Amino acid sequence: MRAMVLNEPKRPLELRDVPKPKPGRGQLLVRVSTCAVCRTDLHVLDGELPNPKLPLILGHQIVGHVEEIGEQICEGPERRDSRGTKAAPTFAIGDRVGIPWLGWTDGDCAYCRSGRENLCDNALFTGYTIDGGYAEFTVADARYCFHLPERYSDVEVAPLLCAGLIGYRSYRKTGDARRLGIYGFGNAAHLIAQIAIYEGRELFAFTRPGDKATQQGAKELGVVWAGGSDEMPPEKLDAAIIFASVGPLVPAALCALAKGGIVVCGGIHMSDIPSFPYADLWEERVITSVANLTRRDGDEFFEIAPRVPIRTLTQTFPLEEANIALDRFRAGKLGGTAVLTIAK
Ligand SMILES: [Zn+2]
Ligand SMILES: [Zn+2]
Numbered sequence: 001m002r003a004m005v006l007n008e009p010k011r012p013l014e015l016r017d018v019p020k021p022k023p024g025r026g027q028l029l030v031r032v033s034t035c036a037v038c039r040t041d042l043h044v045l046d047g048e049l050p051n052p053k054l055p056l057i058l059g060h061q062i063v064g065h066v067e068e069i070g071e072q073i074c075e076g077p078e079r080r081d082s083r084g085t086k087a088a089p090t091f092a093i094g095d096r097v098g099i100p101w102l103g104w105t106d107g108d109c110a111y112c113r114s115g116r117e118n119l120c121d122n123a124l125f126t127g128y129t130i131d132g133g134y135a136e137f138t139v140a141d142a143r144y145c146f147h148l149p150e151r152y153s154d155v156e157v158a159p160l161l162c163a164g165l166i167g168y169r170s171y172r173k174t175g176d177a178r179r180l181g182i183y184g185f186g187n188a189a190h191l192i193a194q195i196a197i198y199e200g201r202e203l204f205a206f207t208r209p210g211d212k213a214t215q216q217g218a219k220e221l222g223v224v225w226a227g228g229s230d231e232m233p234p235e236k237l238d239a240a241i242i243f244a245s246v247g248p249l250v251p252a253a254l255c256a257l258a259k260g261g262i263v264v265c266g267g268i269h270m271s272d273i274p275s276f277p278y279a280d281l282w283e284e285r286v287i288t289s290v291a292n293l294t295r296r297d298g299d300e301f302f303e304i305a306p307r308v309p310i311r312t313l314t315q316t317f318p319l320e321e322a323n324i325a326l327d328r329f330r331a332g333k334l335g336g337t338a339v340l341t342i343a344k
Pocket of ligand 1: 105106107108109110111112113117119120121122123
């Protein structure tokens with residue numbers, strides 16, 4: 001099969017003919033239709049995340065169809081969460097399937113046992129520690145895959161699998177904050193803003209200073225205020241989400257918070273955070289991060305996404321142009337989320 005392979009970080013991906021994977025126990029063999037490009041792919045490519053599998057096939061926002069099913073796992077693995085258990089999804093040959101970042105957990109560590117599989121000590125991640133979707137085929141553990149809402153095409157739904165899903169986890173961490181700021185108005189922000197507005201939040205968009213085009217786009221989406229990340233909003237915020245991987249935004253966001261407010265860092269990688277006066281944190285302000293996703297996040301998100309309905313902005317590239325898509329993403333020259341189109 002054709003695949004775009006990362007041989008080592010900081011080198012372009014190489015188009016190669018590699019063996020088609022075989023589905024193991026509990027796995028699906030999936031013919032990949034589309035795979036959206038995530039900023040995390042850039043972090044892996046640029047060597048900013050430690051110990052990737054090498055050589056590696058990147059990509060963790062995968063949409064495809066089930067081609068073959070490995071030996072079934074009989075004991076009925078369960079989706080544990082604080083509200084009880086939910087049966088794992090079942091798939092048949094030909095079903096459309098979404099494959100996210102969280103590829104496997106042990107189900108047995110202290111985190112898994114307490115409903116926090118996103119923090120699992122032994123988790124495997126798609127397109128990072130196991131092969132992903134920049135290829136014609138991939139295999140995935142069926143228990144971590146999702147059925148996708150029918151209203152979306154394979155291209156439209158791909159960005160929901162990470163930007164949407166992990167963005168949603170960041171959003172949920174803000175609780176019932178009425179005034180919500182978002183720093184870094186890229187793919188994840190664009191999707192989450194639609195849910196926040198749908199749920200009646202007042203949204204404040206912070207972009208790179210002077211980026212009037214993005215501020216205008218945010219206003220058209222329905223935010224109450226848009227400005228540069230060096231500006232103070234007209235009112236104090238109950239919460240802020242930072243999607244940009246820029247550490248100095250943390251103390252900046254903290255200064256924009258009302259008492260008891262929370263700053264949620266939604267990225268997997270960020271530059272160093274500069275020091276700041278304790279007074280900025282005092283009065284019960286909180287700084288937290290979001291790591292990965294749980295399957296419950298996915299179940300909730302794919303339930304709400306078509307109700308809003310969340311619309312995605314995409315720009316497609318054929319598989320062999322993955323390096324071009326990644327370069328344009330890094331340079332901020334995309335008109336939407338880059339989606340690799342692989343099978344028709
Ligand atoms: Zn675990
Ligand atoms: Zn991602």
